[in-house]
Amino acid sequence: DTEVTQTPKHLVMGMTNKKSLKCEQHMGHRAMYWYKQKAKKPPELMFVYSYEKLSINESVPSRFSPECPNSSLLNLHLHALQPEDSALYLCASSQDQRGRNNEQFFGPGTRLTVL
Amino acid sequence: AQSVTQLGSHVSVSEGALVLLRCNYSSSVPPYLFWYVQYPNQGLQLLLKYTSAATLVKGINGFEAEFKKSETSFHLTKPSAHMSDAAEYFCAVSEDTGFQKLVFGTGTRLLVSP
Numbered sequence: 154d155t156e157v158t159q160t161p162k163h164l165v166m167g168m169t170n171k172k173s174l175k176c177e178q179h180m181g182h183r184a185m186y187w188y189k190q191k192a193k194k195p196p197e198l199m200f201v202y203s204y205e206k207l208s209i210n211e212s213v214p215s216r217f218s219p220e221c222p223n224s225s226l227l228n229l230h231l232h233a234l235q236p237e238d239s240a241l242y243l244c245a246s247s248q249d250q251r252g253r254n255n256e257q258f259f260g261p262g263t264r265l266t267v268l
Numbered sequence: 269a270q271s272v273t274q275l276g277s278h279v280s281v282s283e284g285a286l287v288l289l290r291c292n293y294s295s296s297v298p299p300y301l302f303w304y305v306q307y308p309n310q311g312l313q314l315l316l317k318y319t320s321a322a323t324l325v326k327g328i329n330g331f332e333a334e335f336k337k338s339e340t341s342f343h344l345t346k347p348s349a350h351m352s353d354a355a356e357y358f359c360a361v362s363e364d365t366g367f368q369k370l371v372f373g374t375g376t377r378l379l380v381s382p
Contacts, residue, residue, distance in 0.1 A: 195358055
């Protein structure tokens with residue numbers, strides 16, 4: 154199984170809502186990533202988890218809260234978002250966080266719209 | 269810091285024509301380079317990667333790329349375009365600053381006309 158799955162595919166939420174994005178992989182990878190992608194732009198790294206510990210937080214606002222319950226799951230909790238947070242949120246995984254030749258496998262993304 | 273530059277935000281070709289998507293990199297260490305493709309409303313899929321084993325890298329869907337150190341380039345080519353190749357293509361370089369970080373170019377949209 155070389156697939157990263159993400160749910161939901163689409164999410165519309167108000168600025169006062171709390172919601173979560175979910176990501177799952179069964180490739181035995183120990184590194185998982187959250188990216189944000191605005192229209193017509195490349196993905197921007199938000200968080201990196203390695204061995205279920207948060208390795209990198211790329212100065213992301215606290216209204217985004219990542220969680221890694223186990224090595225296969227990665228969540229992104231959303232609270233009090235702003236309309237400018239509307240974007241495609243991509244999850245990815247790789248064998249390890251070290252090693253520049255690691256291939257990152259991407260999920261299909263969650264299209265988030267904040268009203 | 270490492271970076272990649274993709275020349276041309278849009279490239280248009282006819283079906284059956286040669287595809288050439290340009291990528292130049294800047295790196296103070298031997299680079300690890302990747303090409304990803306993104307179809308509309310989908311995630312990114314790896315086409316191929318350069319990790320110093322061979323300068324000509326063959327990928328999926330008939331794509332290949334040649335690493336040229338003298339030109340700091342890693343251009344993506346396909347001899348004959350197919351309608352299904354229409355997508356956004358991203359070149360990326362891998363940094364290791366304690367963890368692997370992909371630095372993406374701005375992307376090139378490939379348009380294929382009948």
